Amino acid sequence: MSVESNLPACIACMYEGDLSYLDLDTGRIFSAAREHDTVTLTSSEFDTLMNKFDMLQTNLEKIANIEKCIGKLDKLDKLDAIEISIKDIEVKLYDKDHRFTSVEKNTNALESTAQFLSDEYDTVKKNQSEQNKQLAEHSKTIHDLSTENQCLKESLMDIQYQYCQIKTQLLDSKCREMRDNLVFTNIDEILNTNAYGKQYENTENVLSEILSARLHLTDIKFERVHQC
Template sequence: MEFDNNTPRTTLGGRNQAAKRLRSALSSDSSDHNEGDLSYLDLDSGKVLQASQKTSESKVTLTLSEYDALMSKLMLLEKGLDKLNKLDKLDKIEKSVQSMNNKIIDFEQRLKHTENSSKEFEKSVNFVSSQFDDMVVQRNTDVVKLNELELSVKTITRENDEIRAAMIEMKAVNSSLKEELLDVKCRAMRDNLVFTNIDYTEGEDCENVLRSFIRDKLEIREEIQFERVHRSRPHSSKYVRFDKGGKPIPRPIIAKFSFFKDRERVRKSGRFLKGTNFGIHEQFPEEIEDKRRPLYPILRQARREKKKAVLVKDKLYVEGEEVKADAYHIKNKGQGNQPNTDGPHSQVSA
């Protein structure tokens, strides 16, 4: 390529870089053609064209205006290449943006999952809170019921204490009434004496039998006045008792004396019955008799030992000291001198 001599040097120096790029493009394109062909760039169409070259000595002459136009188009081409480079950068940026979008989408999905989990957690918290509220309400209800129960228990306890106090008072009153009734019974029987082991005869007159017994066995000739004389129980096999020999024991005769002095005279005459099977003792209510029954053997034992023994109502005194049946049996256990536990006989006359 040959330039006009009128071309300024400064213009050529400023466009060396563009010329180099052009030559590079032309040389690269011309390598694909025959050595005799000439390749050039049509700046209007942007295509590389070929022209036949007859000799290697041929030259292309450009005017300055053509050269400037060529350089301008070359610079425009360079700017287009720069834009292409920028487009590559934009692709990279787009890829980065796409990656960021993917990350944002993933983050949004995670955030959505977190929101769902948060909502589920909130539901759970609300459920627990509701349950807790229900428990608080139930607890308050239970507290009210418990207070009512405590009040009821206190009321029942107070009523129970009142009932217990009333029962204790009733027991005391009952015990007092029993004592009074027992005392009344004792007073009603204070004029009575019980005569044991007197033979029974069918169709007998108990009063005549007793008068004969007092006259013959106790040697009392004076007339004794009785209010009433009878056998203790109706004659029945249920009440039949037997002595050690298997002989039936006659039912006792109970006599109510008209005068206490006559009763005491007959009772004290019981010493004449010593050594016989007959007996005389005072009559007491069943409650007193149950307490006296275990004392009779101790009384007989004490009298056999020549000790002063007196049975007063349901208490036994030996040598002036009260003796209880339980304590006496424990004291004399294993000594071989246990008294007979049978009922009162002729030796016992209180």
């Protein structure tokens, strides 16, 4: 097939009467006014044109693949950003876990302290209950002792009253028996010691000496002398 053309090796198209074409060597787009209605190419030129068209298609596919790779790289960047965010979240979670562990330890310590205080409170409460019980027993004992003491006081007062009555009666009896007797009072006690080391008082001699010295009475006979 014999064709004639003044255009370079290109892909041509028509738009509103102008001829636009893509230079396969430079990759630039040109436009020119259409001069002929038909374009004539030789077989070799057509093959060259098809080869360049295949190369262009291959380049376009490579560009598409590159764009896909760029998209994947964008996705990888996003994945890196997501990984960074995940690591940041992991760090925050670790920090929160550490804080939670610290709070848990503090909580356990507080629970142990609360349990210790509860046990101490139970012990104090038990001791207080026992002390209250002992106090009640002591109060009862004191009340019984007070009652017994009051009874003893009353008994003692009764004994003292009876003693006074007996003493009065005894004194009255002595006075009645001693109507013919003389009673000497306020005489100092003079003690002597016998052969066995026992102390005694010779009341008759003491009375005789007093009567002789103070009243000048001698040769007095006593029927019986005794110390009251």
